[in-house]
Amino acid sequence: MESFKRSAGRKVLSRSSAKELGSVSHLLVDAQERRIAAVVIGRGKKAQLVEWEQLSGFGPDAVMVVDEGALRPPADDRERGATEGKLELVGKRALSEGGTEVGKLDDVTFDTDTGALVELIIGDRRVQAGALMGSGSYAAVLDDSAEPSP
Amino acid sequence: MRLLMTASQIRGLPVVTVRGGEDVAEVRDVIFSPEAGRLLGVTLNKRGFLAGRSRDVLPAEAIHAIGQDAVMVLDALSLVAPEDAPDDVAHPAVERNVIGDDVLTEGGLSLGKVTDLVLLVGSSGEVVGYQIEKPGGGRGYIPLPAQLAVSGAALVVPNITEEFVKDDLVGLGATVDEFRARLGLS
């Protein structure tokens, strides 16, 4: 199992050419499907995205992209927001669907084979990723199962 | 989760989309029905320090939940243009702002002035009572349905309301049922 925090800064290489393409700056998440949609490589204007399907492997030492051609610039506002770090889950305010702040997302774990999110770490609590209802620039919204007991 | 909040606590809260995780607006005015005892909707400001008013409004039906830290909506489509919203919310009667209203019993005794509205929030907004400043100073709470009539200047309440002025929200919450029973409304 891998985590967002641990994989930040990891080298990204092309499997076909063994060329180093950059390093992981952010992981763009599809909140509805609760999985990683794309890996953001590099920062600022030069940042590029590679879709999860285009990875041959997400390993502990490097992220392997099938081919350098799989890298592309952000295609819409949401992807641009991702490259600017606005959608980053680590450090994001966690809000329940009832409108109560439940804390800050300290980290997120995921399955390296499928990209599926496994757990959301909020302080010393581990919440199942199934609780994630949506996320964006302001907050990650969690269903009421995540609300701490009164 | 249901909790008691005042209208002033709700004002200024961000309006956040559940699916998008975006703060799409913030709460400006709170509009309620005194006879139905419920929240009808809120008007909005845009987000941001120098941002101005928003034309869009948020009717109560479109609110997913109200909590301590945010008003939740499913998505940005919940914010509607005035022409698509109920008239009370789209064109609020600003002269009927109850803040500062004198609270007068039928017998002509002033219980104080309205300083806030108290609501039980969760997935709906039920108005529970009014927060008042008592004539000698100090805060009080009176339960709804409190008023026989309301205008922008005064609230007229049944005489027995005088016995139901509470000092805190807990007291108010506990007293509402008894008050309604006394008025023959339960």
Place this chain on the structure above:
Amino acid sequence: MGVLGWVIVVVIVVVVASVAFVVIRRRRRGGRVIAAKEKG
């Protein structure tokens, strides 16, 4: 323009900015609690 001229310019800019700030903040403040009109 002498120093005095520049001082006047700065004062005018600050005043205009303050007024604009206050006007915008006033327009958005709201915070009213409005009782809807009785039906019928």
